[in-house]
Amino acid sequence: MKLRIRNQKDVAAGAIYVAFGAAFSLGALNYKMGDAARMGPAWFPFWIGVLLVAVGAATAAAGLNPGAAPEALKKPELRTLAWIIGSVALFGVLLQPLGLVLALAALVIVSSLASHEFGWKGTLANAVVLILFSAGAFVRGISLQIPLWPHFLAG
Template sequence: MTIRNQKDFAAGLIYLLAGAGFSIGALNYHIGDAARMGPGWFPFWIGILLAAVGLLVAGASVRAGAASEQLQRPKLGAMAWILGAVVLFGLLLQPLGLVLALVALVLVSSRGSHEFAWRGALLNTVVLVVFSIGAFIWGISLQIPLWPSFLMN
C-alpha cells in the first residue's frame, strides 16, 4: 500500500482520531437509544460519522487513481496569527463587547493569510458582525454585551 496523496491521508487520520475521541468520550454519558436519546447520543454518533469520513478520505488517498500530493511544512506564522486572534477574541469579548471583539478577531486573523487585503478583511468583518448579531443576539438571545459597558452608561 502506497500513500499517493499525503494531504488526504493526514486529513483522514485527523478525522478518524477526532471522531474516535469524541465517540469514546461520549461513552462517559448515558447514550440511550433513538427513542430516548441521552446526553451522549449526539456526540457518540457524530464521532462515528466523523471517523467514517476519515476512513473514506484516508482510503481514497491510497487508491491508484489518487492525485499525488505531498505534505508541506506548516506555516507557523499564519497559525500564530489565527490562534492569537481567537485568544484575543476570548479576552476582549466581555470588556469590549461582541462587535469590537469580532472586529479584532477578523482583522488579526486575516493577517495570517498571504492574500491579506484590508478591503476584503473589512468586508468580511461587516458580514460576520451582522450575521453574529442576527444569529446570537436576536436569534437565540445570548446574553453577550454588544458594546463596551462604558459606552452603554
C-alpha cells in the same frame, strides 16, 4: 497488495478528522445521550464526532486510491499557525470586556494576517458577515448571554 499513500495531504487530513471525531464521540459518552426526540447533552457532539470519523475515513481512503493525484505534505508554517491560534485566544480574552462585535472584528482582522490572499476589503467584508451571522444566530436566535458591545457603550 501493498497500500501506497498517493496523496499525503488527504491521508493526513483524514487522520486528523478521525482523531478529533473519535475524541468528541468518546468524550460525549461521559454525558447523558438521550435520543433524537429527547436529546441529551451528549447527543449532538457524539453524532458530529461520528460524522467526522466517517468523513475522515473517506478522505484518507481517497488519498490511498491508486488514481489519487500525488501530493506531499509541506512543512507547517509556524507563523501562520501563530496568527490563527493567537486570534482565537485574543477573541476569548476580549469577548467579555469588549462584546461580541469588537471581539469578532479583532478575531477576523488578526487571523487575516495569516494569509497573503486577503486584503483589507475582504477582511472587513468577512468581519461584517461573521458579526451579523453570529449576532443573529447566537444572541438573537438562541439567546446566548453574550454582550454585543462593551458595557460602557451598551449603557
